[in-house]
Amino acid sequence: xxxxxxxxxxxxxxxxxxxxxxxxxxxxxxxxxxxxxxxxxxxxxxxxxxxxxxxxxxxxxxxxxxxxxxxxxxxxxxxxxxxxxxxxxxxxxxxxxxxxxxxxxxxxxxxxxxxxxxxxxxxxxxxxxxxxxxxxxxxxxxxxxxxxxxxxxxxxxxxxxxxxxxxxxxxxxxxxxxxxxxxxxxxxxxxxxxxxxxxxxxxxxxxxxxxxxxxxxxxxxxxxxxxxxxxxxxxxxxxxxxxxxxxxxxxxxxxxxxxxxxxxxxxxxxxxxxxxxxxxxxxxxxxxxxxxxxxxxxxxxxxxxxxxxxxxxxxxxxxxxxxxxxxxxxxxxxxxxxxxxxxxxxxxxxxxxxxxxxxxxxxxxxxxxxxxxxxxxxxxxxxxxxxxxxxxxxxxxxxxxxxxxxxxxxxxxxxxxxxxxxxxxxxxxxxxxxxxxxxxxxxxxxxxxxxx
Amino acid sequence: xxxxxxxxxxxxxxxxxxxxxxxxxxxxxxxxxxxxxxxxxxxxxxxxxxxxxxxxxxxxxxxxxxxxxxxxxxxxxxxxxxxxxxxxxxxxxxxxxxxxxxxxxxxxxxxxxxxxxxxxxxxxxxxxxxxxxxxxxxxxxxxxxxxxxxxxxxxxxxxxxxxxxxxxxxxxxxxxxxxxxxxxxxxxxxxxxxxxxxxxxxxxxxxxxxxxxxxxxxxxxxxxxxxxxxxxxxxxxxxxxxxxxxxxxxxxxxxxxxxxxxxxxxxxxxxxxxxxxxxxxxxxxxxxxxxxxxxxxxxxxxxxxxxxxxxxxxxxxxxxxxxxxxxxxxxxxxxxxxxxxxxxxxxxxxxxxxxxxxxxxxxxxxxxxxxxxxxxxxxxxxxxxxxxxxxxxxxxxxxxxxxxxxxxxxxxxxxxxxxxxxxxxxxxxxxxxxxxxxxxxxxxxxxxxxxx
Numbered sequence: 024x025x026x027x028x029x030x031x032x033x034x035x036x037x038x039x040x041x042x043x044x045x046x047x048x049x050x051x052x053x054x055x056x057x058x059x060x061x062x063x064x065x066x067x068x069x070x071x072x073x074x075x076x077x078x079x080x081x082x083x084x085x086x087x088x089x090x091x092x093x094x095x096x097x098x099x100x101x102x103x104x105x106x107x108x109x110x111x112x113x114x115x116x117x118x119x120x121x122x123x124x125x126x127x128x129x130x131x132x133x134x135x136x137x138x139x140x141x142x143x144x145x146x147x148x149x150x151x152x153x154x155x156x157x158x159x160x161x162x163x164x165x166x167x168x169x170x171x172x173x174x175x176x177x178x179x180x181x182x183x184x185x186x187x188x189x190x191x192x193x194x195x196x197x198x199x200x201x202x203x204x205x206x207x208x209x210x211x212x213x214x215x216x217x218x219x220x221x222x223x224x225x226x227x228x229x230x231x232x233x234x235x236x237x238x239x240x241x242x243x244x245x246x247x248x249x250x251x252x253x254x255x256x257x258x259x260x261x262x263x264x265x266x267x268x269x270x271x272x273x274x275x276x277x278x279x280x281x282x283x284x285x286x287x288x289x290x291x292x293x294x295x296x297x298x299x300x301x302x303x304x305x306x307x308x309x310x311x312x313x314x315x316x317x318x319x320x321x322x323x324x325x326x327x328x329x330x331x332x333x334x335x336x337x338x339x340x341x342x343x344x345x346x347x348x349x350x351x352x353x354x355x356x357x358x359x360x361x362x363x364x365x366x367x368x369x370x371x372x373x374x375x376x377x378x379x380x381x382x383x384x385x386x387x388x389x390x391x392x393x394x395x396x397x398x399x400x401x402x403x404x405x406x407x408x409x410x411x412x413x414x415x416x417x418x419x420x421x422x423x424x425x426x427x428x429x430x431x432x433x434x435x436x437x438x439x440x441x442x443x444x445x446x447x448x449x450x451x452x453x454x455x456x457x458x459x460x461x462x463x464x465x466x467x468x469x470x471x472x473x474x475x
Numbered sequence: 476x477x478x479x480x481x482x483x484x485x486x487x488x489x490x491x492x493x494x495x496x497x498x499x500x501x502x503x504x505x506x507x508x509x510x511x512x513x514x515x516x517x518x519x520x521x522x523x524x525x526x527x528x529x530x531x532x533x534x535x536x537x538x539x540x541x542x543x544x545x546x547x548x549x550x551x552x553x554x555x556x557x558x559x560x561x562x563x564x565x566x567x568x569x570x571x572x573x574x575x576x577x578x579x580x581x582x583x584x585x586x587x588x589x590x591x592x593x594x595x596x597x598x599x600x601x602x603x604x605x606x607x608x609x610x611x612x613x614x615x616x617x618x619x620x621x622x623x624x625x626x627x628x629x630x631x632x633x634x635x636x637x638x639x640x641x642x643x644x645x646x647x648x649x650x651x652x653x654x655x656x657x658x659x660x661x662x663x664x665x666x667x668x669x670x671x672x673x674x675x676x677x678x679x680x681x682x683x684x685x686x687x688x689x690x691x692x693x694x695x696x697x698x699x700x701x702x703x704x705x706x707x708x709x710x711x712x713x714x715x716x717x718x719x720x721x722x723x724x725x726x727x728x729x730x731x732x733x734x735x736x737x738x739x740x741x742x743x744x745x746x747x748x749x750x751x752x753x754x755x756x757x758x759x760x761x762x763x764x765x766x767x768x769x770x771x772x773x774x775x776x777x778x779x780x781x782x783x784x785x786x787x788x789x790x791x792x793x794x795x796x797x798x799x800x801x802x803x804x805x806x807x808x809x810x811x812x813x814x815x816x817x818x819x820x821x822x823x824x825x826x827x828x829x830x831x832x833x834x835x836x837x838x839x840x841x842x843x844x845x846x847x848x849x850x851x852x853x854x855x856x857x858x859x860x861x862x863x864x865x866x867x868x869x870x871x872x873x874x875x876x877x878x879x880x881x882x883x884x885x886x887x888x889x890x891x892x893x894x895x896x897x898x899x900x901x902x903x904x905x906x907x908x909x910x911x912x913x914x915x916x917x918x919x920x921x922x923x924x925x926x927x
Contacts, residue, residue, distance in 0.1 A: 159884065
């Protein structure tokens with residue numbers, strides 16, 4: 024940080040002009056100041072008044088530290104305060120150092136006690152209460168750790184893709200029709216016209232392949248799904264990727280493999296403390312994530328674990344068992360499930376090739392990626408040929424007129440392309456062992472929650 | 476790029492397995508391959524058939540290059556193709572090199588001629604037609620240059636803020652009430668409940684100051700404003716910043732000053748070609764952007780230019796003249812207009828100090844940033860004291876009950892904080908001299924435009 028940055032971190036008081044004051048020190052840097060006088064700023068995370076002596080646990084963006092003083096008039100927890108004092112090594116204190124307070128200033132006093140004691144919160148305790156008071160509970164160390172990890176994960180996602188020549192795009196979230204056909208859309212009144220919240224940037228990222236060849240977007244998407252489960256959100260952050268001039272879906276899976284490896288490498292460098300706090304482990308990403316076709320995956324789960332899989336896809340238990348198999352046999356937390364049948368994929372999924380080189384009418388080049396028992400990605404190669412797309416729309420018995428906004432761009436020489444999307448909150452939650460995906464979003468929206 | 480990346484850039488053909496083919500070369504790298512055989516992929520940007528000889532201008536993500544061959548059956552423009560051939564220096568060709576085609580393959584043929592000839596498009600020609608056919612016109616070199624510059628600008632925004640300890644956040648775009656009071660909101664049907672599209676992450680970024688102290692967000696915001704001008708969009712990408720533990724709004728302006736300098740430095744390194752293409756200049760950012768109070772700015776414009784300023788703010792002509800003044804006298808394309816009157820700011824704007832140290836009832840710590848004649852930022856210090864905020868709500872004759880979702884967090888020791896927001900499209904358009912902000916968004920939404 025430069026000098027100007029330091030200057031901005033405190034309020035002026037008439038007695039002590041800013042330029043004469045100590046620069047602010049972050050709690051994580053106390054180890055560089057043993058025996059010195061420092062100035063800290065932050066929130067009263069916890070406090071204890073033993074009469075003659077007062078303890079304040081100060082929380083700043085970088086951590087918490089115990090401060091001890093005498094004759095202090097302690098404000099309510101969550102008040103923002105400034106502490107000036109001497110750093111002293113203290114093996115039992117969090118972080119290994121304590122600050123002996125010489126000056127204590129309340130910057131902004133809390134006027135009510137927090138409805139939830141921030142240091143005592145635990146995952147899974149009164150989740151609705153935690154979310155009702157999210158404006159203050161989100162300050163909790165574990166709560167913010169999840170969001171911090173997500174910020175790093177998203178930055179790593181972007182940075183890696185830019186090194187592979189991808190361009191970031193921003194596409195409309197107000198749309199006239201749904202990318203997947205029309206179900207599960209939130210209606211908007213757009214100047215009296217009917218419109219919807221986008222459930223995916225699917226079409227737009229495909230259009231932009233015609234512009235930049237390789238694109239990505241990090242933006243919210245919307246699913247008006249009625250279910251209230253621990254793995255769904257009605258608004259979530261979608262990490263979308265689309266790449267052109269591919270050979271087949273293998274190129275897309277290879278990209279995602281490299282991307283995940285890059286993300287985990289960065290998290291090991293930046294976020295180990297957050298993983299430690301949450302008792303979670305950053306996974307190793309194999310150089311080649313195992314692949315198994317959906318057909319073989321269903322058979323494996325039935326044969327090895329005796330689980331009968333319903334439907335056309337994998338059910339949640341089958342996803343869990345398949346991941347258990349690859350964790351045990353190959354030490355991989357990830358597995359690609361490939362070659363999804365047409366019946367389980369949207370009309371734009373590209374058909375797979377038969378052994379004779381012709382195109383399959385049954386099997387697509389669609390894949391899912393499972394991680395620690397749950398699907399975190401859907402992806403695949405898309406149809407790029409206009410005639411093939413129109414045939415597929417007819418085969419799905421969809422109305423080509425209502426999809427004309429989608430099909431238009433395929434008249435203009437779209438190259439073979441494919442992509443995938445990762446739900447940022449779901450990946451964050453699985454990485455950190457958070458049981459409910461809502462805690463991986465700052466202010467979740469679900470079937471019943473529109474505030475805060 | 477690693478080997479695997481190269482491998483993924485073409486389709487396999489039975490005659491020539493992928494591993495035996497040349498790696499793909501991008502057109503911008505032809506200067507490294509003079510005299511060599513290369514394999515290019517891209518779109519037919521333009522074509523000309525002179526009978527005995529055919530010219531194809533191939534466009535890929537990195538630029539365009541002229542290719543020449545004989546006996547070719549040229550597909551429609553915008554078809555995606557693969558060219559193998561020999562690179563030859565050719566001073567008159569774009570990029571200085573030409574490729575003599577030995578092998579020409581149509582990857583995906585356009586099935587209709589583009590409704591607009593991509594190489595012949597110019598800004599300001601038939602803007603509605605250009606936007607009607609945006610799925611293909613967005614491939615134009617100037618069109619995509621604007622979006623590429625924006626991608627670099629946004630990346631520079633994030634990267635700079637992360638070096639100053641800011642954390643990226645993702646906040647809800649579905650909200651139960653507007654941050655600014657309720658006007659200009661798009662209504663959503665949220666499972667039968669009334670909700671709105673967020674017009675700003677204002678409250679949420681303030682809440683998150685209580686968590687990470689310094690935060691930013693890059694996300695769409697929504698304004699249901701009826702006007703259709705060249706400077707407004709109904710959906711735009713907002714670059715939002717909020718920082719805590721500040722002294723006053725000067726800290727916020729200093730940050731924005733450093734941030735803009737960092738962005739322009741990056742654009743000079745990454746985007747000079749796009750600026751050249753558009754005939755635009757990347758501005759120098761002064762180490763200290765000039766500041767002038769709104770009161771003095773209005774007087775200056777009247778005294779120097781004889782322009783009477785209506786309303787409480789600056790009108791567009793006054794913004795233009797003020798910028799002209801600072802460009803001429805200080806060589807600065809930027810100027811901060813400070814100390815906005817309360818009457819021109821929302822209820823949460825922090826009051827300025829009077830000379831005696833008391834707080835002003837008339838003047839706030841709000842500011843705008845003007846750039847080349849237009850406002851690109853509103854910002855300021857916000858009220859953090861709960862009692863002061865409640866008083867302000869009463870003074871604005873607003874209903875505290877309807878704002879209780881906003882005021883809640885201020886019970887819990889919020890530190891002094893402030894921030895700003897930059898409209899990404901408006902900044903991009905002004906940087907590049909694009910007259911209509913809609914061309915700085917891939918798929919703009921305006922009063923009459925909901926597609927593509």
